Amino acid sequence: MTLGAGEVFAELILLLDQPYPTSGRALTDVQLYKLVPDDFWKMLELCPGVMRRILKIAVERSQIHETVTQQQAKLISLGTLSAGLAHELNNPAAAVRSNVQNLETALQTLPSLALRLHQQPFTAAQIAFLDDLYQRATTAAIESSSLDPIAQSEAEDAIADWLADREIANPWQLAPMLVMAELDAARLDEVAAQISPDCLECVLTWLETTLTSIKLLEEIQLGSTRISELITAMKNYSYLDRSPLQQIDIHEGIENTLIILKHKLKYGVSVTKEYAANLPQISAYAPQLNQVWTNLIDNAIDATNGKGQLWIRTALEDECILVEIADDGAGIPGDVRSRIFDQFFTTKEVGKGTGLGLDIARRIVGQHQGKISFTSEPGNTRFQVRLPIK
Structure with missing residues (x-):
């Protein structure tokens, strides 16, 4: 606060018998009249008019102090919550943004793969096999539980080796999703037995890209749901509409x-x-x-x-x-x-x-x-x- 001529200060501290935790400095030449505690109480005893004025000032300042203190506490709490909420929102928001970009890439690839598959002379039995393969792989990928890192790495290496032996491009890129779809070497042998070698790479790439798109959509849904939950929690926390x-x-x-x-x-x-x-x-x-x-x-x-x-x-x-x-x-x-x-x-x-x-x-x-x-x-x-x- 800024004090002028005729004003008093520290009356609350004297009334509460507390040390004065404030420093000040003079902006102009100034004369101060200082009362030690004993003289302060003697003055209140001898001068009822002064006592009433001092008590009025003390009450007014106490109310202001109480209001400012509560507002300060609320602002500190709001700042803490806002920082935490921003941090929590940033993670799912960043995941959604990244997954949308990856999904866009996958969707741009799928049409050309579909056209290449359409040009293949598949029999009715092969089409039925591919449809069953797609359904089973999709279900497995959605319901799959995470393997421990060592088992995951070993499974991916085995699939990558299988793909590399058949000269399929980017085996390291295809392997993780094929593992998630529970397509091990034995299952891939069944696929190779049903599909001609010159079409195998296109089929597996199409399957991996499709499964990747489905998983990306699932992760986008989880991220957006998390954002919605956080906003709902904050709204309920503050009870803004009640x-x-x-x-x-x-x-x-x-x-x-x-x-x-x-x-x-x-x-x-x-x-x-x-x-x-x-x-x-x-x-x-x-x-x-x-x-x-x-x-x-x-x-x-x-x-x-x-x-x-x-x-x-x-x-x-x-x-x-x-x-x-x-x-x-x-x-x-x-x-x-x-x-x-x-x-x-x-x-x-x-x-x-x-x-x-x-x-x-x-x-x-x-x-x-x-x-x-x-x-x-x-x-x-x-x-x-x-x-x-x-």
Whole structure:
């Protein structure tokens, strides 16, 4: 802030008996009148008019400070979520873009292969064989499960050798898809027995290109579905299209939060979920509660350094819903546990924490007439949120 003539500052700090965590400098020549704490309190005692004015200033500034603090916390949370969402969207979007380019190449190749096959004097029996071959290979390719890297490599080498022995071009390029279609050397021998040698390369290239196109379409579908799921999760997370106070499913909010934070989970955090069956809905401000789950889960991930175990448990306790989020990190040191919910207090390194997350969580839970507590020891830190059903 910028202060002018006749204004006071640090009255909140004196009222709260806290050290003054702010620095300032004079932009012009200035005279300051400084009161030490004892003189400040003596002045309030002797001058009721001054006391009323000081208290009014303190209340107004406290309200401004509270509003700015909450907005700052929301912006920090939004920035974190936006970065994570952008990261998560980028992966499937890049995969879709790459697969579309590869599919375009395959589709440009297929017409010429089809024309070459059409020129071949296939009998009715050969056409029936090719149709059966196509159907079986397509089904196998779609339903195939991944082999371990060594088995995959050995199978591809065997197919590539088979193709090279028959002087078929680009055997290394054809082999992976033929393996996925479960066409081993024995099966390829059956194909070679049905198709003339001068047409074998065209048939296998056509089959490989067709299967590649089908797999690319499948991967494009998976990528676009993932993008849609992320957008839906973000929309549900923020509840953009719903009224502020509503009946909500706690599990839905937690699941959406996990999707939003997936970019922090996938490098080594294992999540175990123990959800109570038939948990009733509660009346709540959904976006605010999602901020609670975000702060608690994010803190738990940081406590494990991104590589550990995370537990999320829900239960019904009397007239309340219990949500417990636990981790196997180092735990909260005993000498700071009494300050863990204080505003601007953080145990994280400089630049990694603002000290606002747990304070905001405490305020939101309190707004819902609930309670938040924790227990902590090395390898077992548990935050428990209890929210009334009604």
